[in-house]
Amino acid sequence: MHNLPTLCSHRRARSLWRPLPPGPRPLPFVGNLLDMPQVRMWEGFRDLSAKYGDMIRLRMFSQDMVVLGSPGVIFELLDRRSANSSDRKQTPSIPLMGHDTTFGLMSAGQTWKNHRRAFWQQFNPTAVTKYYAMQREMAYRLVGMMFKEPTELEKNLQDSIAAMLVRTLYGFDAQDRNDRVLKLVWDCIEGTRELLISGGFLMDFFPILRFAPSFVPFQRKLARWRTMNEHFKDELFAQYKAELKTQERDAYPCMVGEVIASLTDGSGSEHMLASAEHIAKSITLDAVNAGTDTTTSILQTIFFAMSLYPSVQAKAHAELDAVVGPDRLPDFSDRESLVYLDAIIKETMRWMPSTPLGLTHCTREDDIVNGHFIPAGTVLLGNIWACLHDSAVYDDPETFRPERFLCDGRLDPDARDPGELSFGFGRRICPGRHFGLAALYINVASALHVFDFSPPVDAHGREIRIEPRMVSGFVSRAEDARCTVKPRPERAKLIRGPRRT
Incomplete structure (x- = not known):
């Protein structure tokens, strides 16, 4: 002193x-x-x-x-x-709402390093390929959902991405949108949204308020969100362990099992197993909080942009027709050839970034x-x-123009990739970015190959012109992203029975 x-x-x-x-x-x-x-x-x-x-x-x-x-x-x-x-x-609000084990919000230290390393080992560029088959199946399933319920685009996107993440983490196939598992996902995201949108609570500026009685409204909120987070981690992990005993497992790999196996390395130590299970459970919360809203937001914005810019959509359709053809849906083997589609994803991340201010x-x-x-x-x-x-870097920045990332039919190496900014920085760069980009690719490619997106119409059949405007919030999206979803006539057969190469 x-x-x-x-x-x-x-x-x-x-x-x-x-x-x-x-x-x-x-x-x-x-x-x-x-x-x-x-x-x-x-x-x-x-x-x-x-x-x-x-x-x-x-x-x-x-x-x-x-x-x-x-x-x-x-x-x-x-x-x-x-x-x-x-x-x-x-x-004070972070531990009170159950995020003290969320490594994305942890203070930098050894515990943070251990959690982040375990996560990165499952989602680095090499490891992420093991999830491609599952991501492809879920994208094709989303195409079917969009065909059956073309007016429920936002809801279908939300449930599809949430189900994909749950399947990635635990191997559960949440097919029914009323599935208890999906409810657990959205419940645990609720509190995180509130924390990040508001920038914190008054208690965070005046820590003495953390001693306020439990009946005070903000204390009740925090307690409810903590319970939701604990339910998500504990209930899904219990279901995972129960299915291990009955051998009722998904055919695809799941992150929780992979993390536990890598951290225990075959050891029979109870202490090591308990530590591995704790880390595996904790990082599932990071995955759903970081990946669900952001991926849904970008997908919704892409389809909205297609309805506003039909010439861009026509170029995407032409590229997909040339590369993929009429008899199948896109696959990851097509990814390098779908250059214009890649530019569309980059331009969406620039035009309406899902996290405009980041963490x-x-x-x-x-x-x-x-x-x-x-x-x-x-x-x-x-x-x-x-x-x-910034108009000095991106000419006419309010216009959606994927061509700004292209040069002579290829991605322009001199154009600044929005991902350099959108995925965070330094030691806090998003460790799930490769998984997220893969999910964006296969979902956008599959949907655009099958559907045409156009502006919504009123009761008289007249097009409604929607001005692109972002909503306030930590995760942003178009304020009004309504669009009309219709199958392309020559592609409707793929919805009923897509064939893969």
């Missing part, structure tokens, strides 16, 4: 020597609460960056925050300096960046949307 004054004096000296990043003047007590954008925060932060620069300092009560508004400062702070910026701010990072130590002092414990927020809508 005798070194504390020296450390504090050193911090003050560094702060005075280098100025803090610019930003609006904070008010007493509340800080910059009134300066925070209320709707589509990424647009408001973009406007603040135009005034103050690509590093904006804001203060929420007692918490320092720096908004990063350009790829240069984002990559400098969150990627090249990730040893100092890869932490997550630990708040916040937190500095572990004081730092100096571009002449500005960044104190330890500062929350860092990258404005991904603003970077992907």
